[in-house]
Amino acid sequence: MKKILFLMVAAALAIVGCSQKQKSISDMTPMEKEVYVDSLVNVASGIDGVTLRENRKNALEILRKEYPNLENRWKRMEECINNMELYSE
Structure with missing residues (x-):
């Protein structure tokens, strides 16, 4: 299940990234x-x-x-990144 989800995300990002005109997040469809x-x-x-x-x-x-x-969430996530830990709430 995780592999399928990862492949779907990767495919979606590839499609979005390959377009000549980059969309901003606000221009994306809700699904994108x-x-x-x-x-x-x-x-x-x-x-x-x-x-x-x-x-x-x-x-x-x-x-x-x-x-x-x-x-606050981003600060905690940054601490985890600096310590190379998984982020968890």
Whole structure:
């Protein structure tokens, strides 16, 4: 099930990334936005497997820009990234 979900996310990101005109998150359909944000959370939290620290930080920065009202959560996630730990609430 996880592999299928991961492949779906990867395919969706590939489709979005291959378009010549980059969409902002606000221009995405609700389904595209959900898949994109879920993939960012998976990368930033480390639950998608072995991920480079820099990739996790980049995903976190995108999340911070899109959802600034969740700063307490992002601070805790950043601590986990710096310690190379999985994020859990």
